[in-house]
Amino acid sequence: MRDRLSLEAQQLPIYLCAVALGLLIGTFAPEVAPYLTPLLWPLLGLLLYATFVQVPLLHLRQSLTDKPFVFALMIGNFILLPLAAWILVHWLPENPALRLGVLLVLLMPCTDWFITFTHLGGGSTSSAISVTPLNLLMQMLLVPLYLWLMLPDISLLLAWDAAHILAAALGLLGVPMLFAALTQRWMQVKPARARAGEALAWLPVPLLAMVMLLVCAANSPVLAQTAPILLSVLPVFVGFLLIAGLLAWGLAKLFKLTVSAGRTLAFSFGTRNSFIVLPLVLALPAGWEIAVVVVILQSLVELTGMLVYLWWVPRKLFR
Numbered sequence: 001m002r003d004r005l006s007l008e009a010q011q012l013p014i015y016l017c018a019v020a021l022g023l024l025i026g027t028f029a030p031e032v033a034p035y036l037t038p039l040l041w042p043l044l045g046l047l048l049y050a051t052f053v054q055v056p057l058l059h060l061r062q063s064l065t066d067k068p069f070v071f072a073l074m075i076g077n078f079i080l081l082p083l084a085a086w087i088l089v090h091w092l093p094e095n096p097a098l099r100l101g102v103l104l105v106l107l108m109p110c111t112d113w114f115i116t117f118t119h120l121g122g123g124s125t126s127s128a129i130s131v132t133p134l135n136l137l138m139q140m141l142l143v144p145l146y147l148w149l150m151l152p153d154i155s156l157l158l159a160w161d162a163a164h165i166l167a168a169a170l171g172l173l174g175v176p177m178l179f180a181a182l183t184q185r186w187m188q189v190k191p192a193r194a195r196a197g198e199a200l201a202w203l204p205v206p207l208l209a210m211v212m213l214l215v216c217a218a219n220s221p222v223l224a225q226t227a228p229i230l231l232s233v234l235p236v237f238v239g240f241l242l243i244a245g246l247l248a249w250g251l252a253k254l255f256k257l258t259v260s261a262g263r264t265l266a267f268s269f270g271t272r273n274s275f276i277v278l279p280l281v282l283a284l285p286a287g288w289e290i291a292v293v294v295v296i297l298q299s300l301v302e303l304t305g306m307l308v309y310l311w312w313v314p315r316k317l318f319r
């Protein structure tokens with residue numbers, strides 16, 4: 001367990017190396033990128049499956065036991081933070097793909113490394129695990145509604161190829177989730193089978209690094225062309241992290257949560273579901289590639305922010 005936690009704690013340098021290698025391949029060996037792209041979708045599907053196996057999909061009822069914590073989490077993740085994201089996105093240039101990418105990634109609470117950082121930051125790991133399926137369910141239900149409300153330009157939504165996005169949602173979200181639920185049921189039959197889940201828990205970090213490498217190799221020209229625009233996104237992502245931490249502190253006070261519950265709340269608010277957003281933005285039509293780059297950029301900013309959170313949350317916000 002310690003070795004795997006050490007691996008997860010080193011996610012940022014691993015992903016930075018993957019991004020750098022991908023950009024180098026895309027810049028100096030662009031002829032290689034077409035051969036790498038077909039690997040992206042199988043890797044992404046395996047990544048989602050390995051991640052969903054760690055989410056207690058069969059125990060949604062358990063997430064509702066600590067009602068004050070759950071209320072604070074739902075209010076923050078699905079009312080106040082979406083409002084903050086909508087306000088922040090108005091500071092961005094009038095670029096539909098850019099705004100869509102930012103909104104998508106900021107509206108979806110994390111269901112994977114949120115648990116790791118909660119553990120490292122002295123939060124309640126059991127609470128983090130228990131609310132993960134609820135977080136996943138709520139974002140699946142509410143994010144389409146939020147996008148419809150926050151992007152009133154109907155042509156923007158119509159530009160999104162409905163057939164491709166439906167295929168991405170069903171193929172790369174629904175199918176891995178179904179197989180993950182079946183795997184969890186299979187592991188419940190015999191305790192010895194839990195070793196399979198422990199083995200799968202090692203996969204998300206290297207798989208996500210490989211996905212980032214492939215995405216950057218395929219989209220390095222987009223990054224070069226849109227670098228000035230992408231710089232405008234950085235203050236939005238940093239501002240979101242600051243708002244998330246302060247909001248967690250305020251809601252923890254309001255609902256009179258314990259210190260460990262408050263820390264868990266902060267790490268939930270500060271982390272977003274970039275790996276689930278990737279299949280959605282990759283299914284966008286040609287000309288919207290900047291949304292993919294935005295999602296990768298957000299994950300790197302977030303991981304850097306989590307290093308700050310590991311100091312800020314336990315030492316300043318929730319002593």
